[in-house]
Amino acid sequence: MSEKVNINFSVNGDQETREAVVGQTLLKFIRDELHLTGTKEGCEIGECGACIVLLNGKPVNSCMVLAVELDGQELVTIEGLAKNGELDRIQQAFIDHAAFQCGYCTPGMIISARALLDRKPSPTDEDINEALSGNLCRCGAYQEIREAIKASSKK
Amino acid sequence: MLSYEYVKCTDLNQVFQLMDKGEQVYPLAGGTDLMVGMRGGKYAAKMLIDIKGLEELKVLKEDEKGITIGAAVTLNEITLFAPVQKNIPILADGCHSVGSYSIRNRATLAGNICNASPAADTAAPLCCLDASVNIVSSSGTRAVPIGEFFTGPGKTALQKGELVQSIFIPKPYPQAKGVYSKASRTGSVDLATVGVAVQSWGNQVRIAVGAVAPTPVRAVSVEKAVNEKGEKDWANAAKLVHNDISPITDLRGSREYRFHMVEVLVRRGLEQTMEV
Ligand SMILES: Cc1cc2nc3c(=O)[nH]c(=O)nc-3n(C[C@H](O)[C@H](O)[C@H](O)COP(=O)(O)OP(=O)(O)OC[C@H]3O[C@@H](n4cnc5c(N)ncnc54)[C@H](O)[C@@H]3O)c2cc1C
Ligand code: FES
Ligand code: FES
Numbered sequence: 001m002s003e004k005v006n007i008n009f010s011v012n013g014d015q016e017t018r019e020a021v022v023g024q025t026l027l028k029f030i031r032d033e034l035h036l037t038g039t040k041e042g043c044e045i046g047e048c049g050a051c052i053v054l055l056n057g058k059p060v061n062s063c064m065v066l067a068v069e070l071d072g073q074e075l076v077t078i079e080g081l082a083k084n085g086e087l088d089r090i091q092q093a094f095i096d097h098a099a100f101q102c103g104y105c106t107p108g109m110i111i112s113a114r115a116l117l118d119r120k121p122s123p124t125d126e127d128i129n130e131a132l133s134g135n136l137c138r139c140g141a142y143q144e145i146r147e148a149i150k151a152s153s154k155k
Numbered sequence: 156m157l158s159y160e161y162v163k164c165t166d167l168n169q170v171f172q173l174m175d176k177g178e179q180v181y182p183l184a185g186g187t188d189l190m191v192g193m194r195g196g197k198y199a200a201k202m203l204i205d206i207k208g209l210e211e212l213k214v215l216k217e218d219e220k221g222i223t224i225g226a227a228v229t230l231n232e233i234t235l236f237a238p239v240q241k242n243i244p245i246l247a248d249g250c251h252s253v254g255s256y257s258i259r260n261r262a263t264l265a266g267n268i269c270n271a272s273p274a275a276d277t278a279a280p281l282c283c284l285d286a287s288v289n290i291v292s293s294s295g296t297r298a299v300p301i302g303e304f305f306t307g308p309g310k311t312a313l314q315k316g317e318l319v320q321s322i323f324i325p326k327p328y329p330q331a332k333g334v335y336s337k338a339s340r341t342g343s344v345d346l347a348t349v350g351v352a353v354q355s356w357g358n359q360v361r362i363a364v365g366a367v368a369p370t371p372v373r374a375v376s377v378e379k380a381v382n383e384k385g386e387k388d389w390a391n392a393a394k395l396v397h398n399d400i401s402p403i404t405d406l407r408g409s410r411e412y413r414f415h416m417v418e419v420l421v422r423r424g425l426e427q428t429m430e431v
Contacts, residue, residue, distance in 0.1 A: 064185075112256070
């Protein structure tokens with residue numbers, strides 16, 4: 001039997017205590033235990049970026065993190081960006097620029113983009129390339145994604 | 156789901172006790188190799204020891220002797236550390252070549268060298284900088300030169316019960332240009348098919364190459380030609396790298412392709428770093 005441990009953490013601003021199974025990835029925990037299914041599962045080996053979330057403010061691949069490692073940390077998922085029913089600026093920009101087709105990569109893309117704008121409010125093309133280096137879009141919406149990020153930057 | 160024990164340690168002695176006692180006990184840093192390796196069956200872990208909370212491993216500092224990088228410091232933190240950017244940018248390049256931005260928010264330098272892939276992107280730069288690896292265990296500490304740390308694919312000089320505490324890059328720094336270049340199948344998120352570090356030290360050069368031998372190796376034949384015989388024709392010098400390597404064919408490239416690319420990257424590295 002897999003061992004279970006209690007973990008304390010904050011998710012999208014709320015403090016939570018839950019049981020986590022040792023060996024479970026943070027990605028599975030977010031989807032199956034917290035029922036926040038905006039975070040997507042793609043490759044499960046760190047290559048696609050569909051599972052990217054903010055851990056202590058930094059974008060990380062949640063398939064590369066254990067749920068038990070969340071203890072004492074701060075998690076933000078795509079569900080945490082909208083405030084009082086209002087979309088985050090970058091979310092609205094993705095809609096305005098049609099920065100997706102199927103939308104599967106979108107939560108991870110938006111999380112990476114939000115983190116980029118937080119550390120560099122006026123990113124260059126090179127900054128954008130670096131920030132999205134771990135986010136794959138099989139539909140090839142890269143150009144529109146870049147435009148959405150540029151539109152959300154400080155002029 | 157895989158089942159093993161997970162322990163987050165805040166005290167080095169606790170780490171040593173667990174490592175000395177158990178079999179199949181693995182330190183967990185960023186987990187970017189471990190998570191993939193466990194899923195793929197490479198590691199049958201019975202216990203993971205999370206070392207990210209250990210204050211001793213969070214050190215990132217420069218003093219009169221050089222730069223010390225603790226085992227819990229992430230690659231992104233290293234790339235942004237001003238003394239690294241200023242004095243040893245070749246290491247910043249190597250760190251920056253690993254995976255993707257989000258991977259580098261977890262991945263560590265210590266994890267990269269302990270995993271000991273022949274293609275590890277930080278290894279060749281470290282080999283050009285005379286880095287050493289500070290190792291701790293219940294029986295004390297020892298320092299191993301980076302050139303002796305790698306003993307084979309996935310193999311290192313670490314003995315049972317030993318933990319890498321930090322990586323040290325000594326002064327004097329090169330005070331000259333260094334470049335790390337990587338041939339890979341995609342622009343990011345892929346291991347090197349060939350990785351080449353070329354660091355000039357005045358009119359001398361140090362060259363290390365990755366993914367073309369069981370471990371990262373120094374291109375001693377090229378170094379000799381340039382440093383001792385005064386070879387200035389970089390294309391001629393670069394050809395000699397073939398004497399220093401033993402590449403294999405795998406999914407990233409053939410043996411022949413590697414022979415070719417390593418020569419090209421060594422020549423370019425010499426052109427970029429050495430004055431004519
Ligand atoms: C999508 C993806 C892309 C990648 N791309 C690259 C790439 O381009 N180039 C590249 O070089 N690598 C790449 N990697 C591999 C990996 O990210 C790096 O090797 C990374 O630096 C490993 O560090 P970590 O902290 O995550 O190690 P972990 O996975 O935590 O540990 C790796 C190994 O080292 C051991 N270990 C860790 N710390 C210590 C310590 N202090 N003392 C003793 N043993 C220790 C662990 O037990 C384990 O065996 C990639 C990985 C992924 C998932
Ligand atoms: S599911 Fe995590 S990177 Fe693909
Ligand atoms: S919109 Fe389909 S993967 Fe990006």
